[in-house]
């Protein structure tokens with residue numbers, strides 16, 4: 001039987017648009033001339049070596065500290081200069097590099113804190129029950145202090161916490177850092193696939209090129225203070241020159 005082939009781009013619009021972005025700290029510029037878009041429901045891989053400015057870019061999107069110039073549009077709102085809490089209320093969840101859980105609070109208290117600050121869950125939105133259903137491993141650990149979790153468990157908890165802010169855009173800053181390959185599959189790969197199926201837009205900052213190419217629809221590569229590649233993951237897979245020069249493979 002003939003299968004209907006859906007055009008992959010049909011109905012997808014941009015939920016984040018970055019134009020002419022400059023970001024740095026005080027007088028020191030880290031990034032300039034950065035422009036890209038993130039399509040609704042897509043996974044964008046953000047790649048680049050240590051220190052090129054990946055976390056600075058994340059910080060610039062959410063106004064988390066860097067000095068920013070240029071335009072950042074989230075769901076049609078020009079958010080440059082907005083306080084972080086207003087930007088995240090547009091529906092962006094962040095899993096910061098290093099996970100950022102409160103170590104002396106239990107998993108369940110960490111998650112409840114996220115719910116406190118969040119807008120109310122829409123029908124079908126993320127609730128504590130749904131999170132524990134979707135991540136049964138986390139449910140087993142709900143009484144454990146976050147500081148006593150393994151790296152993989154902490155990553156899972158940080159993802160859950162970000163979803164509980166009612167995010168439909170999730171920014172993950174190096175979620176696989178420090179995780180064994182098996183845990184990377186179980187915690188990061190499987191769950192990002194699940195989120196994608198559920199329509200969550202994902203910005204995935206990664207140094208693991210193979211993993212990023214596997215999960216991402218599009219990718220940008222940062223180097224030398226700007227973007228040196230912007231295109232489909234498929235194209236980047238073929239661009240061994242870019243991989244060799246900027247990603248050290």
Ligand SMILES: Nc1ncnc2c1ncn2[C@@H]1O[C@H](COP(=O)(O)OP(=O)(O)OP(=O)(O)O)[C@@H](O)[C@H]1O
Pocket residue numbers: 025030048049050051052053054055056057065097
């Ligand atoms: N708060 C800060 N104040 C001053 N400089 C900073 C600050 N945070 C980062 N930098 C500098 O900005 C540059 C980019 O750092 P950034 O953390 O964005 O890199 P990264 O690509 O995320 O690296 P990694 O892969 O190691 O996480 C580095 O030179 C870093 O030293």
Ligand SMILES: [Mg+2]
Pocket residue numbers: 054055056097173174
């Ligand atoms: Mg970083």
